Each structure stands twice: as C-alpha cells, then as structure tokens.
Amino acid sequence: TAERTATKSAGEIAGLNVIEIISEPTAAALYYGCAKEQGEKTILVYDLGGGTFDVTVMRIGAGKIEVICSDGNHELGGKNWDDAVMQYLAGEFCSETGFDGDFDEYAQQDLRLKAEKAKQQLSSREEVPVMLDAAALHARISISRTTFDEITQTLLNESIEKTDAAIAVAESKGYKVDEILLVGGSTRMPQVTKALVEKYGIEPKILEPDEAVAKGAAIYALGAYELKVEEWKEKVESGEVDMNDEAVKEEVEKYQEEAAISTVAIPGLRGQKMSEVVTVATTKSYALKVLVEGTEKCCNMIIKNVKMENGSVSVTKQFGTADDNQETAELVVYESDFDSEYYDVDEDFTLGTCSLELPGNLPAGAPIQVTFTLNNEGILKVTGRDMTTNKEIHATMQATAGTTMSKEDVAAAKAKSKNIAVE
Template identity: 40%
Template sequence: MSEGLKRVYGIDLGTTYSAIAYVDEHGKPVIVPNQESERITPSVVLFDGDNIIVGNTAKESAKVEPHRVVSRVKQHMGDPNYVFEHDGQVFSPEDISSFVLRKVVGDAELALGEEKITDVVITCPAYFGTPEREATANAGRLAGLNVRAVLNEPTAAAIAYGLEQGDDQTVLVYDLGGGTFDITMIEIKDRLIRVICTGGDHRLGGTLWDEAIVMYLADQFREQTGLDADPMDDPEVLNDLFLQAERGKKTLTQRDKAPFRVTHAGQQARVELERTKFDEITKHLLDRTIELTREMLADAKVKGHEGFDKIILVGGSTRMPQVRERIVADFAKEPESFDPDESVAKGAALFGLKESLEESVREILAPEGAVANGSANEQSLEAASEEQVAEALDRIEKQLGFTLTGPVRDLVNTKIVNVLSKSLGVVARDDKNKDVVVYLLPRNGEVPMEYSSDFGTDTANQAGVDIRVMAGERDSPEPLDCKDVGTATLNLPPSLPARSPIRVKFAINRDGRLIVTATDLTGGASIDVEFETEAVLNAEEVAERSSALRLLNVS
C-alpha cells in the first residue's frame, strides 16, 4: 500500500497456534505463511542456549524438555503469579507471547519483502478482562509493535464472515480452538456488527481432546502388556503420545478409526481407536461447550434476543465430526464451517484496514491545519455525509493506484459494538460489616459505557479509601468468587465524619480498558485512574523490558 494508507496487520495470537494476515490490493484478507511454508505457527517457545526457537521444533520438544519449553502460555495472560524460569532469567506470559509475535511478524517481513511491520491488531478471547487484554497489548509492545487494538476473536471472525454476506442476520460464533472455547451471539447488519452476548471457558480446547486420547492409550498399553508401568511417566514417551494424539484426532475427522503405537519399558502395544470410542471418551468435553452455549443463549434471551439464524464454526477443533453432529442434534441447525484456522487473523486484518481507512478519511475531511496540529482524529466520521466519505475514499484510491471493492469501502463507518465479558464492581461493606462486591458495570453490557454509584466512609477521620476493583462472571457478591483487577487509593482530608459520601465512577472504553474515578463529595478530592493492575507492566516498564528482550535471538 502507498504511504497514504498505513497497512495494519491482523494477528491471531492463539493458545496453540498463531497466524498473521493482511488485506491485499484486491480487498481480500490474506494469510502470510511462515518460513516453514505453513500458514499457522505453533505458539510454543523453546529456549536453546542463546537462541529462542518458536514453532514446530519447539512443539516437538514440549514434553521431552519441559524445563526448556513453554506452551499454552496464553492461558496465563494477566496472571502476576506465573513466570517461566530458564538459565537464571525469569519470563512473564507477556515476554513469552512477545517471542511468538516476533516469530510470526519476522517471517511475514521476509515473505513479503517488508522492511518493517509496525502496526497490528491482535486478537484475544471474548472473555478476557482488563488485565488479560492489557497484557496482550503489552506482549505486542514488547515485540516492538504498535498495537492499534486488541480485538475479540469471535468479533474478528464475524467481521471476516460478514464481509462476504449480503443479508441481515444473527449468528452464533462457536469458536473451539486448541486451548480455549468462546461462544458469542453477533448481529450482522448493514454497517453494523453488534455483539449481543458472549461466554466461554479459557481452559476448554482441543488439547483436552488430545489428553483424553493419551490417557486412553496409556490404559490400553497397561491392559495389553499387563504392566503397571505408566507410559505417561516417561517424558519422551508422553511427548510422542501427544504428537500421535494430535495426528490421530485429525485422522478421525476423515476416517472411522486411527492406528497408534505405544512403546514403553521394553514393551509395545498397538491400539486402534475408533471414532465412536473417541466420541465416548471426550463426550464430557463436548457437553461442556453445549452447556456454555445454552447459558449464553439464556443471557441473550434476557436481552430480548430469542433466536439466531446461523451457527458458524471457528477454530481448528471444530473440524471434529462430533461437533457438527452435536450442534445439529441439539439446535436443529446445520452449522457453517468458516475458515476455521484463519478467519480470526483475517478479520483482525480487515479491522486494521477499517482503522487505517477511517484515519485517512478523517485526515482528508479535517479542517485545514487540523492534521498539522494533531486534531484530525477528533473529527467524527458520523458527522460527515456519505458523499463526503465517498469523495475521500475516491482520493485514497487514486493514491493507492487501485480500486477498493464495495465491501471494503463499506468498512468505513461500519459500527462494531462489543460487550463486557465480566461484570466489574468494587468491594464495599454491607450493613452487617461484611465485605461484598457491588457491581457497577454489568457482564454483556455494551462498551463503551460508564456508571457512577455513591458509597460512604467506614469511620470518622478516615485517612483514605481503597477502591478495590473486582471482576465477576456470575455476579457473585463474594469477593472470593471474583478476580482482583487492582486497587486505587483516594486520600481524604482530616476530620471527615463516618459515612461521608464517596462517588465512584467506572468507565470502560471500546478496548476494554477501565478508567476509575473516585471523588470525595465533601472535600472535593478526587482520583482518576486508567487501570493498570499489578499483573500489567506500565509504559516505562514495557519500554525497559522491551529493550532487554530485543537483545535475544528469536527464530
């Protein structure tokens, strides 16, 4: 693309696999293969001396050398207690994720001949809260990238899907990846993609189906050989079993049975796993996805959405025949398999193009001098007429030297509405002097949104108030049922009586970043905090850490 339109890449930073995409001159999102000519890259990191290796080589060593390999780190994003130690160094989930990002971005630069890829949109599960989203953004910054947005994976898939659809419809995005499960209801209309409700489980994914196969193979080995020895106790055997399990699972999508060989303690067992048996030993996992889907549909019904038109399948694990069969049996709809491994990265790339196009249109429509003083982006596109936007897009096409397709032009001013995945509240004392969570922002409420509530000080002459922010999935008032987001402190003037009013306001932006304002209504003191939790590095720490990590050789 020309200098007049910044190319923004979409990255699906997955639990088990990652991918990168861009939108070409024909308006089509395109996946960029890695150096191994594969369209997706295992999100696995191997520490090999002074080198950090990402991808298949790391994956093949995962169970053999667990002290040197990190996999499925996405499940720990935003967790301040998780670290990986190697050779005297400590690495956070953001550090590990930044290595995966450097791999996919570096390979894309080589494949496309790009001097430098800078601007990206990175995706995350819909249920990620504030700490996880900010950690994801920081992973990109640690990799030296300008993260334009952190986008929900089902929303990204819906953007890619909606670009190809002409009719208004409400769809369920059933996203079963290698490590996570999302279920989301999305309304797609002309110039509108609206998330209605979302749910999921961040530890429910295809790797659990692999584990079920491995445990079955170990049981069959003991049964056939009569040995008490467990093949799963040997790291090399276990690694081989997991690699076989993943291959066998794929075989069972095409055939009714798959062969396996288990070698351990000088004995060997040959096992033939039939698809019916595979479905039986993993039924509880599939049951859980259906249970979560029904919970989400119940939430949608409360919001006035009684039904849906289509179910689209996203994520490589949806290729398993059991998924399609169960959905048809339970919901009486034939699901559509939509680009399972690639739709999320492609949708993120389209979202990036939307951001870039809107930025360029704003600059063209801005009053003279606004671009120079940096205020062009403040002009709302909604205030511009369709004719003005069309003329601006015509000018962009002339700069580019090619024609933007109709659906791509329609991305400008397409409204994308997301919802909050967890309710957000504060810890307060009830009339029995017990700590309870009082929610201000509801789960599945549309973002951006804000809400204020008044509380009171506990005692006279209180020196300060701790605003302890909590995230809850099912609105439990018990702090132990919730996750700590962080704490902000409001200092108070002396001599305030007990029950002096404190107003707390929560505001969450479209990227899921929470801004908390607390005001002493008696004395006028206030704090205004864009929440940075203990789990998340601040800007200075990111810059310092990025400089250190860039010295490491990642391939």
C-alpha cells in the same frame, strides 16, 4: 483483561504497531459479515481452538456488527481432547503389554503426538490404528470414533453448557439465534456439529476455521488504521499537538501514509468507518467493595455483556463513608463473571486498589461519587470524588497486579528483541 493486555504487549515487543485488540469471535464474525452483503440476522460464533473455547452471540447485517453477549472457558480446547486420547491409549497399552511403569519423556512426547494425530484422523475415519512403543514394548491399539466421542463427552458438554448460557443471555435481551458459525480447528471434530444440530436444530456453517479470525482481524486493522490516519492528520493540521514532542512525533510518523487499499472496497462495510461498524460488549463485570448492612460485599458497577457504544461504557454511583471522621476511602476494585448487583467478596477477583483522601471531619454517610469507565481494550479507569470537598482520585487498571508487564518492561523487552534480531 490480562490476556488482552498480554497480547498487546507481545505485539509491541515484536515491533508491531498495535492499534487495538479484537476478540477472535468478533474478528471471525467481521470477516463473515464483510465477505458479502448480509441480511439482518443473529449469529452464534462457536470458537473451539487448540487451547481455548469462546462463544459469542452477535447481530450482523446492513454494515453493522453488534456483540450481544459472550462466554467461554480459556482452559478448554483441543489439547484437552488430546489428553483424553492419551489417557485412553496409555491405559490400553498397559493392558495389552502388562507395562506398569511410567512413560519416560520421549514416550510421553511420542504418545502426545500420536494422540493428536489420531484425533485429527478420526474426523474423517471411523477407526484408526496407533502404534505405541515404550520400555522396549510394542502394541498396536485401535481407537474408534465412537470410543473417542465417549471419552471426550464431558469436554463437549462443557462447551455446550457455555453455549446454553450465552443463548440464554441473548434470549433475555430479545434475540433468537438464526445461524451458528464454527471457528477454530477443533470444530472439525464431527461430534461438534452433531451436538449442535441435536441441541439447537441448526446446521452450523464452517467458516475457514484456521483463517477466519486472521482475515477478520486484518479487515479490522485496516479500518482502525484509516481512523488513526484521519485523526492524526486533523490534529496536526489544527495545531492541536506539539510536534516538538518526541512521543507525538513518533505517533504521527506511524500514521503518515494512507493504506494501499481501502475498506470502501469491502462489500459488508458499505463504506462506513470501522467505529461505526463494530459495537462490542463488556466481557467481564467490574465491582467495588462496599458495606451492605455491616457486611462487606462487591457491588457490580459495570455488568458483563453490556453494550459499549462508541467503544466504551461509563457508570457513576454514589456511596457514603462508613464511619465518622474517616481520613481515607479505599476503593477496592474486582473483576469477575458475576452478573448480579451484589456478590460475596472474594479476594481472588481483586483487580486493584486506590485511596481517596478525605478531610477527616466528615460524618458517616458523607457522599462519595465513584465512576468506572471501561474501553474496548479492557482498560478500566476509576474516579473517586469526595462530594464535600470535590477532591478526586484517578486510577487506571488493566489486569490483576503482577500478571502483566508495565510500559517500562515492554519497552525494555522491545529494545532487547531488537538487539538479538537476526541480521
């Protein structure tokens, strides 16, 4: 959620009209599904980029793309492979030259650039030489693809473990992977294809690793824009909106003109609206702190990898007050990857808190109804309702406090970016 919110804020600050945020694997699958007519199949998108790893299982075909489940590690990417090569080269350099000091800033940067280049060259060569210089010492070090695979095996294994987990979830829902799609520049490493073939017996398809996500996002943006144009046109013609409101006028102006091209021409969409084509799933679990037999627990309201029909999911559960004469009920919300009904409280997963005022004369166990509603942009709306008085509290949560910018901060940064724009 924090990453999606930060991405949206960055786009707005740059002066873009950010309609929605779409995940990279979904965008890649959309491009794959729209490029040509597809039969019904279940695909696994293995997305290994420079800094993150995502794996998503989807069902595509007949103008439909449904996200079944996803997993990943946002701390795992090509940079980790670079680090492993850097450590190897540094160790070999020290062994050959007798150097036992620290690499200075220049040498570190030179080492990083040469490590990344060696990694890239090993995708097409069995061995590459690397010339290193540090502290007036020089060495020519060779690194083979076999050595490269050995020193990065644990990193590759991490991605396979995440892939296993995603496949297990998909199979529990009755799906079997038919195809594997490679996305992200780091999937060019031969070890990736080799490991996937050995593990799953499926030869992966490489789909324009550097461009598939951007092309899929462009298709999605076109479809989302068409929906917005239609939506605002209907609102204006029906008189539903106040055209004297500056905020409304600003939104209407964004969607006055129809797009120069139409999604009708895209084969895989079959003339359908984007909202009818893509069905996403939740990427996180959202829980409420409750008391279970006197012990504080997190009760998952929304579970990770649940289908979001029409772009949202809503869950309502009823709880009771803990004590007699409670004056408030604290609704503490947590965001995590846990998929069990209950788990131990960990404040590191706290998303936000809101407080529901109570009349103060209720007995313990007085009913309180809580509703979580999550949309496809990762925005969670929490509603707490005292069933005795029908009093409600509403809260909107986007990310852990302090990790994202407020609307005011975004507006200020956007204004500043205009002021410093090159003329």
